[in-house]
Amino acid sequence: MKNLSAHFADEAIRLAWExxxxxxxxxxxxxxxxxxxxxxxxxxxxxxxxxxxITDALPENxxxxxxxxxxxxxxDYIIKEMEEDIARILASDxxxxxxxxxxxxxxxxxxxxxxxxxEVEIIYNIVKRVQRKLKKYDIN
Numbered sequence: 001m002k003n004l005s006a007h008f009a010d011e012a013i014r015l016a017w018e019x020x021x022x023x024x025x026x027x028x029x030x031x032x033x034x035x036x037x038x039x040x041x042x043x044x045x046x047x048x049x050x051x052x053x054i055t056d057a058l059p060e061n062x063x064x065x066x067x068x069x070x071x072x073x074x075x076d077y078i079i080k081e082m083e084e085d086i087a088r089i090l091a092s093d094x095x096x097x098x099x100x101x102x103x104x105x106x107x108x109x110x111x112x113x114x115x116x117x118x119e120v121e122i123i124y125n126i127v128k129r130v131q132r133k134l135k136k137y138d139i140n
Contacts, residue, residue: 012038
């Protein structure tokens with residue numbers, strides 16, 4: 001798509017006009033804030049979809065994946081360090097840590113909700129909480 005921002009803006013206006021998105025005037029006091037919220041949501045969903053398309057292209061089972069990966073001690077050490085750092089960041093939030101571990105194991109939110117016996121909407125909220133906490137994590 002050549003002009004993705006224009007597409008998001010057009011779609012936000014259409015959703016608002018056709019009342020597919022309800023305007024909570026208490027949360028969004030002006031039209032600009034409301035439309036910006038819709039655009040942010042569309043962008044987030046788009047990025048999540050693209051991320052899913054990329055990760056869905058990975059091999060189906062662990063054996064196939066492991067056969068494609070050559071062992072690299074330096075990379076293994078870095079990954080281990082990152083996992084320890086992330087565990088420290090999420091240590092004060094047991095739910096977030098549990099959801100992160102499930103995500104790391106390749107489970108999708110619906111599978112995590114069954115695994116942890118929680119509503120899927122709660123899992124999505126926890127995933128966003130994990131993302132916010134890890135956004136501060138500097139990979140470099």
